[in-house]
Amino acid sequence: MVPYVSSSDPFPERQERVFPRFVTTLAFVGALAYAAVVGGGEGAEAGPLIPMGFRLQNVAPEVGVDFVHRKPEFDPRIDNIGAHVAALGASVSIADVDRNGWPDLYFTNSRFEEPNALYLNEGGTFREAARGFGVADLNREGEGVSMGAVWGDYDNDGWEDLLVYKYGYPQLLRNMQGRLFQDVTEGMGLRRWMNSNGAVWIDYDRDGLLDLYVAGYFREEIDLWNLESTRIFHDSFEFARNGGVNRLFRNTGEGFLDVTTEMGVGSTRWTLAVAAADFDGDGWTDLYLANDYGPEELYLNRWGEGFVLEAAGLRDDSKSGMSVSLGDVENRGRLDVYVTNISERGYLFQGNNLRLNQLPEYGRFQEVAEGPVADAGWAWGAQFGDLNNDGRLELFVTNGFISADPEEDYWYGMSMIGGASGRIIEDALNWPDIGSASLSGYERSRLLLRDTTGRFVDVAEWAGVGDTYDGRAVVFADLFNRGVQDVIVANQGGPALIYRNRVSDGGNWVGLELEGTTSNRSAIGAEVTVEWAGGRLRKVVDGGMGFASQNDRRLHFGLGAAVRTGLVSIRWPSGRLQELDGLDAGGWHRVREPDRPFTPVGERPRGG
Amino acid sequence: MGSADVYPRDALRLIGTWLTVLSPKWLIAILVTTILVLGEWQYQILGGYERLAVTLSVCVATEYLLSIFIRGRPASLQSAYISGVSLALLTKPQSNILWPFAIGAFVAISSKYVLRFRGRHLWNPTNFAISALVLLAPAQVAVLSHQWGNDPATNAVIWVVGLLVVTRARVLHVTFSYLGAFLALAWIRSLIVGTPFLAEIAPVTGPMYQLFIFFMVTDPRTTVATRRGRILVAVLVAVVEFGIRLAGNYHIDVLTPLYYSPPILALAMVGPTAMWWDLRRRPAR
Numbered sequence: 001m002v003p004y005v006s007s008s009d010p011f012p013e014r015q016e017r018v019f020p021r022f023v024t025t026l027a028f029v030g031a032l033a034y035a036a037v038v039g040g041g042e043g044a045e046a047g048p049l050i051p052m053g054f055r056l057q058n059v060a061p062e063v064g065v066d067f068v069h070r071k072p073e074f075d076p077r078i079d080n081i082g083a084h085v086a087a088l089g090a091s092v093s094i095a096d097v098d099r100n101g102w103p104d105l106y107f108t109n110s111r112f113e114e115p116n117a118l119y120l121n122e123g124g125t126f127r128e129a130a131r132g133f134g135v136a137d138l139n140r141e142g143e144g145v146s147m148g149a150v151w152g153d154y155d156n157d158g159w160e161d162l163l164v165y166k167y168g169y170p171q172l173l174r175n176m177q178g179r180l181f182q183d184v185t186e187g188m189g190l191r192r193w194m195n196s197n198g199a200v201w202i203d204y205d206r207d208g209l210l211d212l213y214v215a216g217y218f219r220e221e222i223d224l225w226n227l228e229s230t231r232i233f234h235d236s237f238e239f240a241r242n243g244g245v246n247r248l249f250r251n252t253g254e255g256f257l258d259v260t261t262e263m264g265v266g267s268t269r270w271t272l273a274v275a276a277a278d279f280d281g282d283g284w285t286d287l288y289l290a291n292d293y294g295p296e297e298l299y300l301n302r303w304g305e306g307f308v309l310e311a312a313g314l315r316d317d318s319k320s321g322m323s324v325s326l327g328d329v330e331n332r333g334r335l336d337v338y339v340t341n342i343s344e345r346g347y348l349f350q351g352n353n354l355r356l357n358q359l360p361e362y363g364r365f366q367e368v369a370e371g372p373v374a375d376a377g378w379a380w381g382a383q384f385g386d387l388n389n390d391g392r393l394e395l396f397v398t399n400g401f402i403s404a405d406p407e408e409d410y411w412y413g414m415s416m417i418g419g420a421s422g423r424i425i426e427d428a429l430n431w432p433d434i435g436s437a438s439l440s441g442y443e444r445s446r447l448l449l450r451d452t453t454g455r456f457v458d459v460a461e462w463a464g465v466g467d468t469y470d471g472r473a474v475v476f477a478d479l480f481n482r483g484v485q486d487v488i489v490a491n492q493g494g495p496a497l498i499y500r501n502r503v504s505d506g507g508n509w510v511g512l513e514l515e516g517t518t519s520n521r522s523a524i525g526a527e528v529t530v531e532w533a534g535g536r537l538r539k540v541v542d543g544g545m546g547f548a549s550q551n552d553r554r555l556h557f558g559l560g561a562a563v564r565t566g567l568v569s570i571r572w573p574s575g576r577l578q579e580l581d582g583l584d585a586g587g588w589h590r591v592r593e594p595d596r597p598f599t600p601v602g603e604r605p606r607g608g
Numbered sequence: 609m610g611s612a613d614v615y616p617r618d619a620l621r622l623i624g625t626w627l628t629v630l631s632p633k634w635l636i637a638i639l640v641t642t643i644l645v646l647g648e649w650q651y652q653i654l655g656g657y658e659r660l661a662v663t664l665s666v667c668v669a670t671e672y673l674l675s676i677f678i679r680g681r682p683a684s685l686q687s688a689y690i691s692g693v694s695l696a697l698l699t700k701p702q703s704n705i706l707w708p709f710a711i712g713a714f715v716a717i718s719s720k721y722v723l724r725f726r727g728r729h730l731w732n733p734t735n736f737a738i739s740a741l742v743l744l745a746p747a748q749v750a751v752l753s754h755q756w757g758n759d760p761a762t763n764a765v766i767w768v769v770g771l772l773v774v775t776r777a778r779v780l781h782v783t784f785s786y787l788g789a790f791l792a793l794a795w796i797r798s799l800i801v802g803t804p805f806l807a808e809i810a811p812v813t814g815p816m817y818q819l820f821i822f823f824m825v826t827d828p829r830t831t832v833a834t835r836r837g838r839i840l841v842a843v844l845v846a847v848v849e850f851g852i853r854l855a856g857n858y859h860i861d862v863l864t865p866l867y868y869s870p871p872i873l874a875l876a877m878v879g880p881t882a883m884w885w886d887l888r889r890r891p892a893r
Binding site for chain 2: 017020021022024025027028031034038040041104186236237239305314317318343345346347348349352353367368369370372375407408409411412413415417418419420421422424426428430431432437
C-alpha cells in the first residue's frame with residue numbers, strides 16, 4: 001500500500017451530496033468553457049472599427065524604392081541552425097544626406113557582394129545612389145556583412161556621417177559635403193571586429209562631440225564564416241552573459257577611444273538594441289539595452305564620469321529583448337520604454353514590455369503591457385509615432401522570425417532546446433536541424449491605436465497594413481514633407497516597404513528641426529516637450545532606436561485641434577535648457593541652439 | 609571542540625530524523641516549496657507574486673468550500689497547497705492576466721470532485737488543469753519552459769530533495785521507470801530522426817520536468833494499485849510521450865496542440881485510462 005496522498009480524497013463516494021455535486025459540475029464545465037472562449041482564439045486582439053483618421057498604403061515601387069534584403073550565409077558547419085543565425089541584418093535608417101530638406105533612406109544588406117542601398121529623396125520620389133556615394137559595397141569576404149546603420153555628424157561639419165555596424169568590421173563613413181562618403185574607420189580607431197546588431201550615437205560627456213556605443217552580440221573572437229568552434233551560442237535562454245562586449249567609444253575630435261571599462265558599460269549580455277535618453281531627468285543621457293536571453297539593462301549616466309547599472313525593476317524580468325523604442329505613451333512629458341519579445345501560441349508567452357517611466361519618483365519602471373501590446377508574435381522592431389496628428393502616439397510593431405516552409409514548424413524543436421542546460425545550448429551542433437521549417441513565420445505586422453477607452457487595439461488590417469514578411473526594422477519619417485508621419489519597414493530576406501500615410505481627418509501638427517552649436521550639430525539626444533491646449537508630448541532626437549533602425553531626427557508633434565503650441569521646452573545635449581512659446585502649427589521650425597553662455601542643468605553637486 | 613563544530617552536525621542529524629518521521633505529504637509540500645523559493649530567489653520563476661497569491665487562495669478556498677458543500681466537512685488543505693504552488697509555477701500565460709491562475713486553480717481542485725470513478729478521482733489535479741488550459745486556451749496560456757539558469761548547484765538541490773521525497777514515499781520506482789524509459793526512447797528517437805541525443809534529453813534538466821517526475825507522475829492517488837502496474841504506467845507515459853515527440857520531430861500539423869507539453873499531456877491521457885482500467889478490475893467499494 002502506498003502510504004501517502006498528494007491529492008487528498010478523504011471521503012468515500014456515498015457520503016457525497018448529489019445536488020451540490022451537480023452544481024459543482026456545472027461550475028467546472030463553465031470554468032472550462034470560459035478558458036476556451038477567452039484563451040482559445042487566434043491570439044492577438046483585433047481592433048474594432050473605430051475612427052482612425054489615417055490610412056497607410058505601401059507605395060515603395062511607385063516612389064522608386066525597390067530594395068530587397070538578402071540574408072547572410074555562414075560557415076556550413078552550423079547549417080543545422082543556419083537559418084536561425086542568418087535571421088538578422090535588415091535595417092533602415094534615415095538622414096538628410098545631401099541637405100536638400102528631404103529625408104533619405106539607407107537600407108543594409110547582409111550577404112557578401114550584395115550592396116547596401118541609399119535612396120536619395122528628390123521631392124517625394126527616390127533615386128538609388130549608394131554606389132556613387134561609396135556606401136554600397138560594404139559586404140565583403142573578410143570584412144563581414146552589414147547588420148544596421150546609424151547617422152550622426154561626428155565631426156560637426158554639418159553633414160550627416162554614417163556608421164555601419166556588422167558581423168565583422170564596423171565602418172565609419174564620413175559625408176563629404178553630400179557628394180560622396182570616405183571610409184575613415186581605421187584612422188578614427190574603430191577598426192575592430194565586432195558581431196554587432198545595434199549601435200547608438202550619444203554625447204555622454206556633453207563635450208559637443210558624438211560618442212558611439214556599439215552593442216556586441218556574438219563574441220568578438222567569433223568569425224561566423226570560419227568557425228574555430230561550434231560553441232558560439234548563449235549558455236542560457238534567460239541569464240546569458242557570454243555574448244559580445246558592448247563598447248563605448250569616446251569621440252576626442254581626433255578619433256574614437258575605447259572607454260568601455262572606465263565608464264562601466266561593458267555588458268556581455270546578448271544586446272540586440274540600444275536607445276539613449278535622459279530617463280531619470282538629471283540632464284545626462286542614459287543608455288537602455290534590450291538583451292536577448294536576459295533582462296533589460298539601464299545604465300544611468302553619472303555626470304559623464306561613468307555609468308551605473310540601475311535595477312529599476314528590470315532585473316526580475318528576463319526575456320528575449322529584441323528592440324527598444326521610446327515614446328511618451330501617457331502624454332506625461334516623460335519618455336517611456338517599449339521592448340519587444342517573443343510570444344507564440346501554446347509554447348511561450350514572454351510578452352512585450354511597455355514600461356512607464358517612474359524613475360524620478362520611485363526609481364523604477366512600471367510594466368503595463370497587456371493584450372496586443374504584450375502579444376505581437378515574435379516581435380522585432382517597433383516605433384511610436386503620431387499617425388493621425390491627434391497628439392497621442394500609435395505603435396507599429398514588426399514581427400515574424402523565419403518564414404520558410406509554411407507546412408513545417410520549428411517551434412517543437414525550439415521547445416526541446418529551450419529547456420536544455422547551458423552546456424547543451426551553447427553548442428550549435430546540439431540544436432535540432434531546422435531544415436526548411438518556419439519559426440514564427442508569416443506573422444502580420446501590428447499597428448496599435450488607442451481606442452476611446454485609452455486601450456491599445458490592433459488596427460493594422462483596417463489601416464492597410466497586411467504584410468507578413470519577416471519584419472525587422474521600422475522607422476517613422478515625414479517622407480513627403482506633408483506634416484504627417486509615414487512608416488518605413490525593412491524586412492529580412494524581403495522587400496522594403498514604404499507605407500505612405502493618408503490622413504483623412506487629421507489634426508494640426510508642428511515640426512522641429514534642431515541644430516546644435518555647443519551641443520553636437522545633429523542635436524542627437526536633445527529632448528523636446530511640446531505643450532498645447534489639451535496635451536503635451538516629449539520626444540528625443542534619435543541617435544538610433546528600435547531594432548537596427550534610426551528615425552528621422554526631425555521631431556514631429558501632432559496637436560489635435562490646436563493651431564499653436566504652448567510652451568516648447570528644449571533640453572539640449574549640452575545641458576542647456578531653452579524655452580519657446582507659441583509656435584505656429586502646420587510647419588517645420590528650424591531651431592538653432594543659442595550660443596550665449598548658459599548654466600547647464602544637471603551639474604555635478606559640489607563635493608558630490 | 610567548540611560548540612560551533614558540534615552544532616552543524618546536530619542540526620543535520622535533527623533534520624535527518626525529522627525528514628524520516630515526517631509524512632510524505634509534508635515532504636512533497638517541502639519539495640514544491642523548495643522549488644518555488646529557489647526558482648523565485650534565483651530566477652524569478654513566478655513572474656509576479658500576485659500569480660502565486662491568486663492560485664493559492666483559489667485552490668485552498670475551492671478545496672475548503674467544495675469539501676463542505678459536497679461532503680459536509682472540510683478536507684485537509686495540504687494537497688490544495690501543493691496544487692496551488694505547482695500550478696503557479698507551471699502556468700505561464702500572457703503578460704498581466706490572472707484569469708488562467710484563477711480558472712486553473714478552480715478546475716484543478718474541482719476536478720477531484722467532478723471527474724470521479726468508483727469513488728476515486730482519475731486525474732492528478734495539477735496535471736488536469738494544466739492540460740485543460742494548454743489545450744483549451746493556447747492563445748493565452750503556455751507551460752513553464754524555464755531552465756535553472758545553467759546552474760548545476762540548483763539542479764542538484766532539486767534532485768536531492770526530490771529523490772528523498774520519492775524514496776520516502778516509496779515511489780522511487782515510478783520516477784526511475786519513467787526516467788529510464790524516457791532516456792531510452794529519446795535515444796531511439798535520436799536514431800530514427802537524426803536529432804542530437806543531447807537535444808532529445810535536454811528538457812529533463814529543467815524545472816518543469818522535475819516537477820513532473822517527482823510528484824506528478826508519481827501521484828499514487830491517480831495511478832494503479834500494484835507496484836508492477838505503476839511501473840508499467842510510468843513506462844506507458846514515456847511511450848506516449850515518445851509518440852508525441854516523434855510526431856513533433858516530423859512536424860505532423862494536426863497534433864500540434866500536443867507538442868506544447870508532451871509529458872504532461874501524455875500523463876493526462878495514460879494516467880486516467882490506467883486508473884479507470886484498474887478500478888474496473890477491483891471489486892466495487
